Amino acid sequence: MADFEVPELKEYIEVPKYKDGTMAHSSPYIAKEKFQEPLGYPGELIENWEEKAIEKMGELKGKYRSFQVFLDACVKCGACTDKCHYYLGTLDPKNMPVARQDLLRKVYRRYFTFAGKWFPKLVGAVDLDKDVLDEWYSYFHQCSQCRRCSVYCPYGIDTAEISMAAREIMASVGVGQKYCNEIIGKANTIGNNLGLPEPALADTLEGLEEEVEEDTGVAVKFPLDQKGADILLVTPSADFFAEPHVDGLIGYAKVFHEAGASWTISSYASEAANFGMFIGSYENMRRLSLRVRKAAQDLGVKRIVFGECGHAWRVAYSFLNTLAGPFDFLDPNYPVPQHICEYTYDLIQKDKLKFNKTENDHMTLTFHDSCNVARATRMGDKPGGQFDIPRAVIKAACNNYVDMPADTIGEATFCCGGGGGLLTDDLMELRVKGAMPRMQALKTVTDDYGVTNIAAICAICKSQFTKVLPYYGFTMDQIVSVHQLVSDAIVLSDATSDDADDSGEEQE
Ligand code: SF4
Ligand code: SF4
Numbered sequence: 091m092a093d094f095e096v097p098e099l100k101e102y103i104e105v106p107k108y109k110d111g112t113m114a115h116s117s118p119y120i121a122k123e124k125f126q127e128p129l130g131y132p133g134e135l136i137e138n139w140e141e142k143a144i145e146k147m148g149e150l151k152g153k154y155r156s157f158q159v160f161l162d163a164c165v166k167c168g169a170c171t172d173k174c175h176y177y178l179g180t181l182d183p184k185n186m187p188v189a190r191q192d193l194l195r196k197v198y199r200r201y202f203t204f205a206g207k208w209f210p211k212l213v214g215a216v217d218l219d220k221d222v223l224d225e226w227y228s229y230f231h232q233c234s235q236c237r238r239c240s241v242y243c244p245y246g247i248d249t250a251e252i253s254m255a256a257r258e259i260m261a262s263v264g265v266g267q268k269y270c271n272e273i274i275g276k277a278n279t280i281g282n283n284l285g286l287p288e289p290a291l292a293d294t295l296e297g298l299e300e301e302v303e304e305d306t307g308v309a310v311k312f313p314l315d316q317k318g319a320d321i322l323l324v325t326p327s328a329d330f331f332a333e334p335h336v337d338g339l340i341g342y343a344k345v346f347h348e349a350g351a352s353w354t355i356s357s358y359a360s361e362a363a364n365f366g367m368f369i370g371s372y373e374n375m376r377r378l379s380l381r382v383r384k385a386a387q388d389l390g391v392k393r394i395v396f397g398e399c400g401h402a403w404r405v406a407y408s409f410l411n412t413l414a415g416p417f418d419f420l421d422p423n424y425p426v427p428q429h430i431c432e433y434t435y436d437l438i439q440k441d442k443l444k445f446n447k448t449e450n451d452h453m454t455l456t457f458h459d460s461c462n463v464a465r466a467t468r469m470g471d472k473p474g475g476q477f478d479i480p481r482a483v484i485k486a487a488c489n490n491y492v493d494m495p496a497d498t499i500g501e502a503t504f505c506c507g508g509g510g511g512l513l514t515d516d517l518m519e520l521r522v523k524g525a526m527p528r529m530q531a532l533k534t535v536t537d538d539y540g541v542t543n544i545a546a547i548c549a550i551c552k553s554q555f556t557k558v559l560p561y562y563g564f565t566m567d568q569i570v571s572v573h574q575l576v577s578d579a580i581v582l583s584d585a586t587s588d589d590a591d592d593s594g595e596e597q598e
Contacts, residue, residue: 333556358385376414551569
């Protein structure tokens with residue numbers, strides 16, 4: 091099945107002995123001119139690229155204090171070395187977070203520190219040359235920007251930020267990544283990552299209405315571009331068609347239906363994902379965020395709710411207000427933005443949803459905390475809400491639930507292996523090997539508690555698991571959406587009274 095060695099799942103995760111260069115060959119396709127230029131980058135490697143790259147590094151150092159602190163602060167304590175799923179799965183020592191940082195740090199030292207300028211050998215500083223650039227391109231595309239290593243670093247050094255900066259420096263001299271940049275281009279011009287135009291989206295939503303009515307006998311609506319709706323749902327475009335994502339979308343629609351909420355999707359901003367973050371570009375992140383703002387203004391909505399997408403929630407939670415705010419035209423009684431899990435949870439708390447949990451009795455569930463949700467956001471108004479709320483939603487819809495081992499969930503969660511702009515077939519070996527720690531934890535609860543399915547609230551995790559589960563002896567349909575569980579268990583009352591929409595988490 092694989093033309094590389096799939097890691098063996100053991101009883102528990104062992105810290106492996108490193109093997110030099112095992113992933114040196116791994117490198118994603120470089121973006122062509124037509125994908126680079128619309129994002130504001132040169133089409134190919136420019137002539138004076140060394141000088142420009144250093145200039146860009148200096149610009150980032152000046153702009154982001156954290157970037158310089160992270161490069162200066164490392165004391166080589168080694169606490170992060172065994173924390174990266176890519177190191178654990180590939181054994182390549184350059185996938186140890188500190189070693190990944192050092193690829194950039196050694197160039198930073200050479201050009202921006204006194205010791206590096208005058209005694210480079212003494213402090214491991216090197217000139218930026220083509221070999222270094224190639225190594226950056228390879229290993230900074232072996233980091234899913236999951237931030238697990240930063241949890242264990244005594245100084246909080248965030249390799250994700252260094253990786254984002256490295257990618258931005260590379261794109262700025264003409265070496266961008268095809269997968270991410272092509273997707274950003276589609277979202278900028280068509281409105282979603284899939285390049286799904288408005289008529290196709292309208293058809294898809296109509297088809298879902300028919301399917302749900304046939305299935306339940308209830309006319310659950312999937313409105314598109316409905317002016318004057320109260321809620322704008324911004325969701326990953328995978329939700330429109332792919333399994334298990336679409337089952338999640340059906341779940342959101344049933345929840346809105348039961349709440350009697352007026353809601354809509356926008357064809358202009360039909361994408362929650364924001365790949366600007368993966369390439370480290372706040373400018374591109376902003377451009378995509380502004381589409382959400384414009385859609386909300388044009389449709390005259392009062393609230394914005396985000397669907398199940400990990401990094402989209404990170405961008406929304408951490409940056410939407412600063413990049414595209416102020417959202418003073420929305421209803422101030424609700425958080426901007428709100429996560430669909432918060433929305434559903436609030437209805438559950440208010441006893442507004444009825445479930446027949448036995449509908450999910452054929453499954454024993456576990457939950458994969460997606461990195462971006464776990465380590466870069468929050469839900470609700472209590473610390474840890476991003477862990478508790480999705481679990482509460484699952485438990486409201488299912489009788490059988492077990493958590494994976496404590497050191498693999500919550501803040502310590504392992505990446506699915508496909509985050510950070512790496513969900514591309516040209517990185518399949520990396521994705522499969524990087525999934526090993528999560529697969530190991532899944533195997534533990536499968537063996538010990540008979541877990542049959544793993545739920546997630548991230549489009550990338552769901553797509554990644556669909557692909558990698560079979561490599562480890564599981565089946566691709568074991569991954570489910572959290573709102574798929576809601577969808578299967580919710581009891582539709584078909585009540586849509588005008589006063590039913592008092593859902594959502596009001597701010598005091
Ligand atoms: S951010 Fe995640 S993928 Fe990147 S080095 Fe740290 S643990 Fe590895
Ligand atoms: S844990 Fe932090 S300080 Fe220690 S080696 Fe890793 S990055 Fe450096």
